[in-house]
Amino acid sequence: MKEFDILIVGGGINGAAIxxxxAGRGASTLLVDKDDFAAHTSSASTKLIHGGLRYLENYEFRMVSKALRERDILQRSAPHLIRPLQFVLPYDGAMRPAWMMRAGLFLYDILGGSRSLPRSRACRLTADGFGQPLMNPSGRGFTYWDCWGDDSRLVIANLQDASGRGAQVMARTRISAIERGPTHWTAHVQNDEQSLDVSARVLVNATGAAATHFLGDIGISARGALRTIKGSHIVTRRLFEGEHAFLLQNPDGRIVFAIPYETDFTLIGTTDVEQLDPLDQVSASPEEIDYLCEAVNRWFRRPISPSDVVWSFAGIRPLYDDANGDPSDISRDYVLDFQTQKDGAPVLSVFGGKITTHRSLGEEALNIVRTSLPGLQGPWTKSAPMPGGDLGAGGLEGLTSRLSAKLPFLDTQTHVRLARSYGSLVWDIFGDARSRNEVGEQFGAGLTEVEVRYLIRREWARTADDIVWRRSKLGLHLSQKQTGRLDRYLKEAA
Structure with missing residues (x-):
């Protein structure tokens, strides 16, 4: 029987952050996930690290303020994964009056309190160079700044840090039996490679959309309820030039983002659709794809249709049920429910949350369970860099330049991708390699054998999907033949 302080079930962003x-506080920690890490909601977000401008309409000032503070913390700790992004809001008085938009942006600036990003401002779309793709290119608008983040790589960065500090993390691992004792949980965990009997003083339920189901399976009544809301996204070939994004208003009151994505594409999302069974496989429905195309077509001169969609994805947002009837109005804040009993070991369940606030969620979770784990150290993540976040001289641009000088046989786009994906850890991949022959097989789109071996060794990747859709988004750039060759290589290497 292997003993741990904490057993965490769920390898999405919240479980990884906890x-x-x-691990950084000195707790012996085991995390298991039945699938790949970030296989579901945590790789299916809009990729934004933000306060949520639209939540101000619901008076969620506390949540927005907290998220904006976390945005700045993450920008400092993971500057390779979190980058500033300018947003343009074209104005249409039939949807929201100008005074409301000005007031909302002013409040957003104040709540953020940061000087690391420029303030919002009014703009003329033509004069400022934003109007070219729009039906009304000479109209009015507003701009503000937030951050873009690589969601699934944030999960991996958290897990790498946890593992480096002593945590044991296991993907594709099921709990085949679990029992609550007076002071400890005992569980049997197994995967294709090993089988373990473990005990833990605290159980953490970070199973996302399955949180209430998980509690039912272990015989505990949930003290909260979840609303499971599907958010779908589509990706098209690039719809506009420039490195800014658009925030587009819709007549139904919702907003849709159009974001530059993977150099050659535009990411469009998201929807809010009730998902009655959170355990079902999810995908963007034809109706949702039509909705997103229509949202873009209300504003852009170049119309798109479902035939222009090169990729779509969907995730389930497990939102804490506040009895609000409109899915768009349900709070994205999280609730941590800690259940202790005199005759039973404690369990902490995570309900709700958003990727921006994962660090503070992890910190609050450990502050709560400290009552059952005396001797733990105090909070530490606020000022600690993520793995790869110590970029060195010149920041991200400096790192990219050094990659270009030391790996000239790779193209510029690959240098940029590597710097943004791995930060300073990129040298762990290439070591002293200085020629094309030293990096092994070339799979296409700049993916090399040494990078694939690193992803297997250090990032728990096993399949082609793990690599081309979660550890990267190279699936948008690789042909079916190239992906097939990668899949064969992985099976041969297993």
Whole structure:
């Protein structure tokens, strides 16, 4: 029987953040996920690290303020994964009056309190160079700044830090039996490679959309309820020039983002659709794809249709049920429910949340369970860099330049991708390699054998999907033949 302080079930962003914080405080930690890490909601977000401008309409000032503070913390700790992004809001008085938009942006600036990003401002779309793709290119608008983040790589960075601090993390691992004792949980975990009997003083339920189901399976009544809301996204070939994004208003009151994505594409999302069974496989429905195309077509001169969609994805947002009837109005804040009993070991369940606030969620979770784990150290993640976040001289641009000088046989786009994906850890991949022959097989789109081996060794990748859709988004750039060759290589290497 292997003993741990904490057993975490769920390898999405919340479970990963709790594991990182726990390991850094000295807790012996085991995290398991039945699938790949970030296989579901945590790789299916809009990729934004933001306060959520639209939540101000619901008076969620506390949540927005907290998220904006976390945005700045993450920008400092993971500057390779979190980058500033300018947003343009074209104005249409039939949807929201100008005074409301000005007031909302002013409040957003104040709540953020940061000087690391420029303030919002009014603009003339033509004069400022934003109007070219729009039906009304000479109209009025507003701009503000937030951050873009690589969601699934944030999960991996948290898990790498947790693992480096002593946590054991296991993907594709099921809990085949679990029992609550007076002071400990005992569980049997197994995967294709090993089988373990473990005990833990605290159980953490970070199973996302399955949180209430998980509690039912272990015989505990949930003290909260979840609303499971599907958010779908589409990706098209690039619809506009420039490195800014658009925030587009819709007559139904919702907003849709159009974001530059993977150099050659535009990411469009998201929807809010009730998902009655959170355990079902999810995908963007034809109706949702039509909705997103129509949202773009209300504003852009170049119309798109479902035939222009090169990729779509969907995730389930497990939102804490506040009895609000409109899915768009349900709070994105999280609730941590800690259940202790005199005759039973404690369990902490995570309800709700958003990727921006994962660090603070992990910190709060450990502050709560400290009552059952005396001797733990205090909070530490606020000022600690993520793995790869110490970029060195010149920041991200400096790192990219050094990559270009040392790996001239790779193209510029690959240098940029590597710097943004791995930060300073990129040298762990290439070591002293200085020629094309030293990096092994070339799979296409700049993916090399040494990078694939690193992803297997250090990032728990096993399949082609793990690599081309979660550890990267190279699936948008690779042909079916190239992906097939990668899949064969992985099976041969297993």
């Amino acid at each position: 594991a990182r914080d726990a």
